[in-house]
Amino acid sequence: MKTISENACFGGTQGVYSHTSKVCNCEMTFAVFLPEEARDGPVPVLWYLSGLTCTHENAMTKAGAQGWAAEHGIAVVFPDTSPRGEDVADDEAYDLGKGAGFYVNATQDPWAPHFQMWSYIADELPALIGANFEIDMERQAITGHSMGGHGALTLAMNLPGRFASVSAFAPITNPAASDWGRKQLSAYLGDDETVWARHDATMMMEKTDFDGPVLIDQGASDQFLDLLTPEALSHAMATKRQNGIFRMQPGYDHSYFFVSTFMEDHVAFHADALWAK
């Protein structure tokens, strides 16, 4: 693991690191915010999964998470959204290939050799984080924005017991029924839609729900509402009597101005669940 940068931030440290990922078969970059309390021992951690076109950097610089994480004494990990490098397959579209890993393990060419973001986020990166940072891997929570909200929800429901809580900002809720999803799941996983189901938050919610609290924020003026279909997840949560809160926020769009506005609530929500563990 290489240290790319470390900056003092809200009494703690905002670091950027890289390492050779075995599952993605390339060099990967990620960011970790450690609060001051991590100098004295392991602290809980909140994973933040980013959306289409993002790297580790967007949320690290624009989501305003560090101040609230510092207040609650928890770490935040910001992974990248896809494998990177010249020999990694890509597509001209912004929503396929690099920057658009969709948090699945690709089984189809040309994606399979590198696009293993499910295993990267579920297994490889947590092992690296646990071994190299003062983070208590028994206290994890997860959130994300847009494609990252999809990732957070599907990881949380597929890994019961792993995360104390899950939240999302404007998540892609039902990719198997959206143009943000059908194209990518088909490209990465092939045309057998039965294997898509575990990567669809609404379908997962209908089947298994989540053993912990859920918080969803969605801007009512989001320019991508037709692709995000918040009503699908909202319906599934209510039908399953899921312990959770679904908030429609009038006037807000899909930007980081929306994410940063509600970050305080999300970090406090996760801190409650993490410290109760």
Place this chain on the structure above:
Amino acid sequence: MKTISENACFGGTQGVYSHTSKVCNCEMTFAVFLPEEARDGPVPVLWYLSGLTCTHENAMTKAGAQGWAAEHGIAVVFPDTSPRGEDVADDEAYDLGKGAGFYVNATQDPWAPHFQMWSYIADELPALIGANFEIDMERQAITGHSMGGHGALTLAMNLPGRFASVSAFAPITNPAASDWGRKQLSAYLGDDETVWARHDATMMMEKTDFDGPVLIDQGASDQFLDLLTPEALSHAMATKRQNGIFRMQPGYDHSYFFVSTFMEDHVAFHADALWAK
């Protein structure tokens, strides 16, 4: 004035606008955050002047000011740092020309036709803001980062009565004695150093001080300490018994991770002065 974008943000609106500047003789872009309270009438305003290489956008997306401004019911204006456009003179160096206006009115060629940032920030933009936004121009405060801290301090001291309070993050304190200053003041204003004096915060402080509170934050691990010379301003403030606070922050560098960490304090500091007016 043209509206480029408006996003809901912390209950208010983060807008980006452009207009034809008469003094800079080019199209200029700026950003304004209006809190929810501006829907009911004029609110106080905090000016945020940015540093070298920045546009209106850097602080708008990375400084974390909007949440605290919303909490205190004040607007924030983020101007650009220089004139822009193809026919505007530039230099290969990052610290001269575009992105490096230094908040002075250039008298020397090739800069004089466009580089009139002093008049732009002191006169033209305030008139535009006052005419087009629900902002109370009787309640203004100013802050800035690095070159923008220099701008904030020199504007505040040269325009007595204009600003209720002034603060700065890692300001260039003594440009007449620094490589961040001598080169630019010479290029823009010529070699007569007597005309530089009003654009040097330390020299201004030694002469006139400021009729209101001053707050300075400086990171002790700033990579540009030799160019910022915080000791010059600190000495001048103490010598003049300036009403103010000078804080040296251990471990912090020159980045927005530093700025965002202390933004809450700066906005609260200005809000106190603005609401007391």
